Amino acid sequence: MGRAEERRARQRGGRRAAPKTRRSSRAAGSGKSGIRALFTWKKILGSFLGLALLGIGGFIVLYLVIDIPKGNALAQEQSNVYKYTDGRTLTRKGEVNREVVDLSQVPKEVQRTFVAAENKSFYSDSGVDLKGTARGLLNTLSGKGKQGGSTITQQYVKNYYLTQEQTVTRKLKELVISLKVDREKSKDDILAGYINTSYYGRGAYGIQAAAQAYYRVDAGDLSVEQGAYLAALLQAPSQYDWAVASDTSKRLVEQRWNYVLDNMVEQRWLDSGERGGMKFPVPKEPQGAPGMQGQTGYIVEAANRQLARQLVAQGAAEDTDDALAKIDRGGWTITVNIDRKKQAQLEKSVKNQLTGKLDKGERKVDADVQAGGVSLDPKTGEVLAMYGGIDYVKHFTNNATRRDYQPASTFKPVILAAAVDEGAETQDGTPIAADTIYDGDSRRPVVDDGRKVGFAPPNEDDVDYGDVTVQTAMNKSVNSVFAQMGTDVGMAKVMEVAGALGMDTEGMQAVPAQTLGSMGASALEMAGIYATLDNHGKKVTPSIVASAEHKDTAVEFPDPIGDQVISREAADTVTSVLTGVVDDGTARTSVRENPARDGQQVAGKTGTSDDNKSAWFTGYTPGLVTSIGLFGEDDKPPHKQVPMYGAGGEERVNGGGFPAMIWAEYTFGVMGKVTKFDLDTDQGAGVRPPPSPSTSDPQSPPPSPSESDPESPPPSPSESDPESPPPSPSESDPEPPPPSPSGSNTSEPGDPGETEDPPLDDGDQQ
Known part of the structure; x- marks a missing residue:
């Protein structure tokens, strides 16, 4: 070892590290070379192209093996049967409320409201929205549920050819069938199918049933304003039904109604001057279906909504509207917990203690009184009786489940x-x-x-x-x-x-x-x-x-x-x-x-409540709770x-x-x-x-x-x-009036207290 090397070795602690360093450098170089060899841009690009070709090949196979199935929406029309727990039938809800109409019977401007609402590119697209479909697949895989972005063609395919289940298989089928339907059917046929199979709420399938349910007219007599409401309604029928919508929902559906009409102006389907003079067309009151008279309709509605919530919870429907549509298609046997004797007694009690004492002719205010009630078993949670109003076909809102009054x-x-x-x-x-x-x-x-x-x-x-x-x-x-x-x-x-x-x-x-x-x-x-x-x-x-x-x-x-x-x-x-x-x-x-x-x-x-707008008694015994x-x-x-x-x-x-x-x-x-x-x-x-x-x-x-x-x-x-009572002005005033001289409290629990207390600090007030 030369002097210089020896000196450097002493500085390094006496070890000759140069050869080791050279070996380490070679080893490190070998590792980097191995990683570069494994992840070269050529291999990455090749893998990507391979996966893309595999995906394209898979899609081609799907396209070849999946045919347009026979339509099932009309074939699923059946009655729902509602029963008591003792097996007796409460009611049968009749055939699905649908009447198919030719597109020629629907005014052109009304047809376009649906295109403006759902799919502005409908007349020029290939029937699918690839971005929306990809987003839907990712949401399904991640469990996020419903997604937007489907075209009118895809929604028609889902309504008429497929089920409402949320699975990757169903979405892939929807994509393939939509492409084929768009090639084999005209845009008018697809649009007609869409507006005739969609669910509009109020038990109405199709534009003809919806026109009657909301405006008491045939589809051919709908105005542009009315058509825009029905088109807006499809986004959330149960939420946007004006008869039961909250203030927030009413605001939202009006916003969507405006969105539809503004899109029509943008597409040059509607004159801007005509658009400026349009007013929101408030729908008419709902009408009860046959067999829903008395309390029956309220019970059926409440049962349907509980079932709908459960279908959403277990992933059998995208949302409440999808679930209600699924229920209204029929084929269900639904057993309710209602006890026939208790139900009859509750109806009798309301008549004896309230409605029998009301006289609309003598007192105008008597026409404004609505009653609602629920009775249940606290040990099981079973709703044993329900009073929703005077008659479901006369008063659509269920007073037992409405949440717009103060308790x-x-x-x-x-x-x-x-x-x-x-x-x-x-x-x-x-x-x-x-x-x-x-x-x-x-x-x-x-x-x-x-x-x-x-x-x-x-x-x-x-x-x-x-x-x-x-x-x-x-x-x-x-x-x-x-x-x-x-x-x-x-x-x-x-x-x-x-x-x-x-x-x-x-x-x-x-x-x-x-x-x-x-x-x-x-x-x-x-x-x-x-x-x-x-x-x-x-x-x-x-x-x-x-x-x-x-x-x-x-x-x-x-x-x-x-x-x-x-x-x-x-x-x-x-x-x-x-x-x-x-x-x-x-x-x-x-x-x-x-x-x-x-x-x-x-x-x-x-x-x-405030200003005598509601009055309540909720009480219970060890075995029965009634509000x-x-x-x-x-x-x-x-x-x-x-x-x-x-x-x-x-x-x-x-x-x-x-x-x-x-x-x-x-x-x-x-x-x-x-x-x-x-x-x-x-x-x-x-x-x-x-x-x-x-x-x-x-x-x-x-x-x-x-x-x-x-x-x-x-x-x-x-x-x-x-x-x-109604809040005093002091409720909104940061400096309310001072309490009366006896307003403070120094009494201990169990003490008789004093009628005139000595002054106390604010912290001692109760």
Whole structure:
């Protein structure tokens, strides 16, 4: 080793590394060469071209082996059979509502509305949208469901030649058959097939049935405006049907209607001046189909919608509209949980306690009163009876499932359930329980961590109750107490519990105003919520369908009884407190004193919404939960919500009036043996009844006449709500008026309290 090498070796720690480095370099070079050899651009390009050729070859094979099948849409026309669980037939839904018309019978401008809506390139394309189809295949493989982008030809092929199943095989068949159909049929034939096989909602297949269902005219008499609506409708028939659409859906369908007409102007199929003068053509009211009279149509509709949701959930349909179309094609045997005797009793009770007392000739308001109700078994979730309205062929909207009216004070038990389940405390750290003392003065500002939150709701008739227990506040439906309790618990937690119990809370804001039950809810929802309370906190999802059978589709329904969503103690505490509403609260006249009660233990809650537009009683025994709602709806289109003052000869319609009377006659008429609640709690009137019904709270004033007497005088315009009156100006004012001198609370649970409290910090207010 030379001197220089030796010196370098010492610097490297005495090791001769040069030869090793050379070997390592060769090894590394060999590795890089191996990777480059494996992934050369020639090999990558060759692999890509090979896969492309393989795909093209595969498609050619598919094109050769797949023929245009015989059309199946018309061949699938069958009746649906609806049965009770005892095997008796409820009804048969008749033949599919379809009448095929020649394209020549449809005005040219109306034909073009469908092209403008779905496929502007229809007259020049090859029948397929490769990008849309590729997107659909990827969505199917990834489980994302429905996709857009199909041409009119593809949609016609899916409607007429194929099934609605979401599989890669079906989509590939759709692609091949669409290409062949486009080559073998004229564009007019394809368009005619499309508009004659599409589903438009209201049980209508094809443009002729749709024209009659929505506008009472033949397809040949449709205007461009009407045609544009029917074309827009195809995107979401159940959502865009004007008769049942929400405000959001109405806005969306109008936007799509405008989109269709604007596309027609763009394609030069419509003069811009003529377009500017067009107004949205509001469809006519729906008409019930034969065999759907009375309550039958409401039951069938509710059963179809539950079945449709399940078909979507298990991947047998793309969305609700696809599922409803699949059901309306027929061939189903659907068994419902409806109990014939209970159904008859519910109908009889509504007639005896409400509709038989309404006189449209004597009182105009009587024509505006709608009733809805649902009764279910809390141990099974089975919907045993349903009242959807006066008659399905006269009033299309199902009052048992509609969600556009406020549940009002029937929401208060949810707040208490959240409080007990969460172990929540008042502002001064006192655990919230049935005997916790709250300040019950009307318009008392709600406080959160020492700060006023800008919400101070009035009580019914603006009554100041002073210091009251939670039990008394529930009995008398004291708004100010539950507004503060909701804030104490945290409104986010309250809405979370509401969702867990069964309320659809999507899009609802977690704000103190919700404590008044200002959201929308249905009788079906409220029955499910109270059934979960009755079932000791185990989730109950109402189910009207017992089973559904079809030769091509197997359906398995989930168990209506789910997991424990709140603690048994929380659920049983609410039940115990709600017995006080019946025995010493707003429902005592109609329920407690009913001679048919025969000692039956009952829990329940009344509710009356802002301006007397809705009134509720939702109540239960250990084995039966029933929710009854009355709704003020203008008898004339567009059927706006209206007050019910004076209806049935009563100056104000309360939850403790007609709804509670219907509930009592029905429940006590079908309940069988007398039962008691099995409650795992030491709170509330159900386990610790007060000394006497009228003196349970020495601090609270006697009930106002309207609370106990359905014939109480009407309130002043500003005092319209027996349970949750309209918000005072202070609800929207960040600085509400100060509380009365007795508005603060220093009482401990169980103390008698004082009528005049010393001044306290805001943080001590309850």
